[in-house]
Amino acid sequence: MTLTVRPRRRFVPAIAVAVAAAVLVTAFPTAAQAEPNEISSTKVAQLRQTLESAAGQYLEAEGLLTKAKTEQAALNQKLVVADNRYQRAKNSVQKYAAEAYKAGRLGVIGVMLNANTPESFLARSAALEKMTARDEARISELVSARKEIDSTKAEIDNRVREQNKQLSEMAKLRSATERALSAVGGYTTTGWVDPYAPTAAPAKRNSDGSWPSQGCTVNDPTPANGCITPRTLHALQQAQRWFDHYVSCYRSGDMYEHPKGRACDFSSEPDGFKNFSSKGANKLYGDKLASFFVKNASRLGVMYVIWYCKIWLAGSGWKTYRSAGGNCGDDPAGDHTNHVHLSVL
CATH class of the missing domain: 1.10.287 (Helix Hairpins)
Known part of the structure; x- marks a missing residue:
């Protein structure tokens, strides 16, 4: 019996296909791969937990x-x-x-x-x-x-x-x-506010003015394909009346509000999250979107908004925020220079 050896040239197309596929994946990442992941250091994690708790309680007190x-x-x-x-x-x-x-x-x-x-x-x-x-x-x-x-x-x-x-x-x-x-260098700063920011329809409150407790019970309509709270859905739908860039809400691997269905990331670039800081018209888009959430914070139950190395907190206003450290924009995802982050109660 004669053994047959497969010609070497047959490996060339297979290798070429694999390389081409790798190039395509690298050049055009999927939505899930492109979602921004903020650095999850202990200091940042403690900070975000403190902000979530304090901002949430502040909104409850404000309602009462x-x-x-x-x-x-x-x-x-x-x-x-x-x-x-x-x-x-x-x-x-x-x-x-x-x-x-x-x-x-x-x-x-x-x-x-x-x-x-x-x-x-x-x-x-x-x-x-x-x-x-x-x-x-x-x-x-x-x-x-x-x-x-x-x-x-x-x-x-x-x-x-x-x-x-x-x-x-x-x-x-x-x-x-x-x-x-202040413990992480977040000093008071100013944030541009669009005087023409549209007014959102208010989310539902309890009869006593407080916010109803909500779980991750409705389908996330964004490509994230998870669940979000009814209040998050309302804020998302209100924003999408005027802002149409790519957005993703639910994220299971996140340690903050995303897995709870209480946060969304709004890309400042039209077709998805990019690993660079937005400039020009797309930077202005993010400015206007952040202004929209700040203006309608009490209507939508906004705890905080993060955009371009700044964080706006209910009751406290704008502060500097760079979870990655260094210069603003060194880490577009961590510094939020490529997307606007929204967290709702």
């Missing part, structure tokens, strides 16, 4: 503060109505008291005693009972109006105390976020 202010405004209107009612009742009682003083109660009793017939006496007795009931109604209305005023003022005082409590809590949370950022 809004509720207390709204209720106080309604109570102030109720107090005006109660005070008007009290003044009318007071004037009525004062007028009756003056008339009773002039006529004298004995005069009324004398009229009763001077009745000539039993029928006349009964008629006058019934009239006196009506007068007494009317007098009691006047006094009862006065007392009731006074109680309503006192009760409403007490409720207003409670709302003011609640507001002071929430303001104090918000101040503490603001200090916590600023201390955490």
Whole structure:
């Protein structure tokens, strides 16, 4: 039996195909491969956990503060109505008291005693009972109006105390976020805000003004193919009304909000994440998108926005942020110079 040796030239097409495939993968990475991965150092991880916790609590306190202010405004209107009612009742009682003083109660009793017939006496007795009931109604209305005023003022005082409590809590949370950022060199800075940024439709809140607790329960419509929260979906859909570049939300390997369905990365380049810092029109696109989220933070439940080496936090404003260290843009993914990161409560 003669052994057959496969010609060497047959390996050339196979090698060429493999090389070509590798080149294609390198030149045109898939969406999953191109997703930005921020450096997950211990310091950065602790920072992001602190920011998530503090920003989330801040939004809850802000919601309760809004509720207390709204209720106080309604109570102030109720107090005006109660005070008007009290003044009318007071004037009525004062007028009756003056008339009773002039006529004298004995005069009324004398009229009763001077009745000539039993029928006349009964008629006058019934009239006196009506007068007494009317007098009691006047006094009862006065007392009731006074109680309503006192009760409403007490409720207003409670709302003011609640507001002071929430303001104090918000101040503490603001200090916590600023201390955490200061530890990694996050000093206060300014961020450009687009004066023409569109207004988003507000996300659903609880009746008390707080944000409902939500899990990763709805399908992520982006190429990430995972799950996100209903509030994240709302923020995504609102943004996509005006911004149409590539976006990805769910990411299982991330240690921050992405696996919880509470974060999205919006590429500043039209067709996906690139390993370079955006410039020109695409940099302006990112600026405008970041401005949109900042302007609508209270409407969408935004905890923080990261863009171009800066982070905007609810209640604290813009701070510097470079998780990769070094110069801004050394790491486009970590410095967020190629995408806008959004985290919602």
